[in-house]
Amino acid sequence: MRVWAVANQKGGVGKTTSSIALAGLLAEAGKRVVVVDLDPHGSMTSYFGYDPDRLEHSVYDLFLHKGSVPAGLPGQLLLSTSHEHISLLPSSTALATLERQSPGQSGLGLVIAKSLAQLWQDFDYAVIDSPPLLGVLMVNALAASQQLVIPVQTEHLAVKGLERMVNTLAMINRSRKQALPFTIVPTLFDRRTQASLSTLRVVRDKFPQEIWQGYIPVDTRLRDASRAGLTPSQFDGKSRGVVAYRALLKHLLAAQLVAQVA
Ligand code: ADP
Ligand code: MG
Numbered sequence: 001m002r003v004w005a006v007a008n009q010k011g012g013v014g015k016t017t018s019s020i021a022l023a024g025l026l027a028e029a030g031k032r033v034v035v036v037d038l039d040p041h042g043s044m045t046s047y048f049g050y051d052p053d054r055l056e057h058s059v060y061d062l063f064l065h066k067g068s069v070p071a072g073l074p075g076q077l078l079l080s081t082s083h084e085h086i087s088l089l090p091s092s093t094a095l096a097t098l099e100r101q102s103p104g105q106s107g108l109g110l111v112i113a114k115s116l117a118q119l120w121q122d123f124d125y126a127v128i129d130s131p132p133l134l135g136v137l138m139v140n141a142l143a144a145s146q147q148l149v150i151p152v153q154t155e156h157l158a159v160k161g162l163e164r165m166v167n168t169l170a171m172i173n174r175s176r177k178q179a180l181p182f183t184i185v186p187t188l189f190d191r192r193t194q195a196s197l198s199t200l201r202v203v204r205d206k207f208p209q210e211i212w213q214g215y216i217p218v219d220t221r222l223r224d225a226s227r228a229g230l231t232p233s234q235f236d237g238k239s240r241g242v243v244a245y246r247a248l249l250k251h252l253l254a255a256q257l258v259a260q261v262a
Contacts, residue, residue: 001120002256005145007130007138009168010161013153014187016043017222017232019129021245022149022252024231027085031124034078036112037091038141039131040099045090048081049229058092062115063136067107074115075122082230087123089115099135108136113144134168142172147256148182152203154189154196154215159203166207181259185248186215212251216244 006019016039023033036059037044042052052058057077062069078087101108116126130141142148148169152162162184173179184207190196204211219241225232232242 001116001123001126002147003116003126003128003145004147004149004252005128005130005141006149006151007128007141008150008152008161008165009132009134009138010153010158010165011132013158013161014151014185014216015039015132016047016129017226018149018151018185018187018216018245018248019044019127020047020226021222021232021242022249023086023125023127024083024233025242025246025249026125026127027083027231028233031085032122033086033125033127034089034116034119034123035081035086036089036116036126036128036141038095038112038137039091039129040093040096040137041131042091042093042095044129045088045092047226047229048079048088048090050079050088050090052090052092055090055092058090058094059112059115060092060094060098062111063098063108067109067111069111069114069118071118074118083234086231095131095137098137099131099133101136106136109139109143112140116144138168139172142169142180143176145180147252147259148180149185149252150182151185151187151216152199154186154199154203156195156199158199159206162203162207181255182210183252183255184211186211188218189215190218212248214244214247214251216241216248219244 221239225235
């Protein structure tokens with residue numbers, strides 16, 4: 001299994017949309033995918049038709065055992081989605097209580113890594129959707145993953161948020177054996193606005209190595225897909241957004257190959 005996390009300490013930048021779009025395309029390619037919703041808001045969970053306020057069992061259950069994960073528990077928590085090859089480890093609002101704990105002291109930093117280790121045989125990919133703040137859950141997402149996708153909305157102020165995320169990553173990398181490779185993905189790009197054009201230029205200048213050279217355009221079909229509870233490619237495989245996500249997936253798979261060889 002390969003584990004990808006999608007994270008940025010800013011909300012509304014396309015994290016959940018990117019997680020589901022990429023998971024959907026992987027599933028379409030025949031991969032078995034588990035998506036993990038680590039955001040207490042539970043947007044990914046809602047996307048697939050579950051109410052994070054009402055779920056009795058969720059990813060939160062995994063954090064209730066002092067950092068160890070009982071055998072079989074992650075598998076019991078899986079829910080089905082609109083795509084037969086995508087299973088969901090759902091969020092619940094209870095997760096918010098974890099955010100207030102300090103990641104260093106709680107001993108809960110590896111709960112998701114340990115949980116996914118139990119699912120290693122059952123899935124080809126895990127895609128983790130992360131909360132927009134640095135706490136236990138973000139630390140878990142980054143500790144569990146082998147590749148990080150950072151969506152960046154192409155608008156003013158985005159660069160500050162990106163720098164904050166890259167600093168967070170540098171901090172996390174100190175406790176990892178290998179630095180976590182990351183790919184910056186410009187999102188919500190609108191070529192008619194100065195903000196989009198200038199942000200894209202600044203980010204490309206600052207992170208020439210890490211940025212994906214394409215961008216995800218503003219595409220209302222992505223919003224329509226979420227309303228329908230379908231992955232973007234299930235909803236409309238030819239929409240501009242899906243075409244862009246398909247190019248991104250190709251890039252991420254190529255980057256992964258390079259990382260494996262190195
Ligand atoms: P995050 O998870 O970072 O908070 P979301 O993926 O939930 O961000 O996106 C925020 C909102 O913007 C959602 O309503 C989503 O449907 C919409 N959205 C995301 N990406 C696009 C896009 N490329 N074009 C149009 N709407 C988008
Ligand atoms: Mg989200």
